[in-house]
Amino acid sequence: MEALILHEDRRSGNCYKIRLTAALLGLPLERREYDIMKGETRTPEFLANVNGNGRIPVLQVYNRFLPESNAACFYLAEGSNLVPADRFERADMLRWMFFEQYNHEPNIATLRFWLAYVGETNLTDQQRAQVPAKRIAGEDALALMEQELTKRDWFVGESCTLADISLYAYTHVAEAGGFRLEDYRNVCAWIRRIAALPGYVAMD
Numbered sequence: 001m002e003a004l005i006l007h008e009d010r011r012s013g014n015c016y017k018i019r020l021t022a023a024l025l026g027l028p029l030e031r032r033e034y035d036i037m038k039g040e041t042r043t044p045e046f047l048a049n050v051n052g053n054g055r056i057p058v059l060q061v062y063n064r065f066l067p068e069s070n071a072a073c074f075y076l077a078e079g080s081n082l083v084p085a086d087r088f089e090r091a092d093m094l095r096w097m098f099f100e101q102y103n104h105e106p107n108i109a110t111l112r113f114w115l116a117y118v119g120e121t122n123l124t125d126q127q128r129a130q131v132p133a134k135r136i137a138g139e140d141a142l143a144l145m146e147q148e149l150t151k152r153d154w155f156v157g158e159s160c161t162l163a164d165i166s167l168y169a170y171t172h173v174a175e176a177g178g179f180r181l182e183d184y185r186n187v188c189a190w191i192r193r194i195a196a197l198p199g200y201v202a203m204d
Contacts, residue, residue: 005030005060013169014069015057016203021073023201096163107138109170111177149186
């Protein structure tokens with residue numbers, strides 16, 4: 001079996017996506033912890049040996065390094081039931097993963113980080129000015145998810161795929177960013193379905 005090492009900060013939803021994917025597939029992961037609040041991914045050693053972009057997560061496969069959470073999830077899940085066999089559904093899965101990175105994560109995850117970890121009183125004037133727009137965009141992303149989940153239990157096909165995993169990571173902790181999940185009944189039911197999957201692991 002491949003030696004898989006996850007370079008991560010356990011508080012990050014992007015890192016959690018990879019852990020959850022591996023857990024649902026029964027794949028063992030060695031974990032290497034970094035504290036992004038202390039700049040541990042900006043050291044010369046990390047930049048030279050793990051990711052020159054200075055960001056985590058990074059999935060290490062032997063001596064090769066794969067940054068970007070959704071790419072790492074796809075690497076782990078290719079050939080499994082988390083990636084649809086149907087060509088259109090596979091592309092639709094990617095559509096939701098792109099949506100997560102462009103519309104969902106920059107708003108919901110960013111507000112969680114700013115409010116729960118940086119602290120509202122420590123925000124810069126520029127960050128504070130962005131909060132209302134990020135709140136609106138985050139609510140829009142959740143509303144679109146809610147609408148989609150009125151039609152089906154999962155975002156693609158008839159079972160959980162990487163589309164669900166990528167969206168779940170920051171959605172289920174969105175309240176830490178000031179979002180009211182109880183306003184999204186179908187999203188809450190979907191969150192419970194994912195938490196009930198065999199092999200599920202909680203965010204730690």
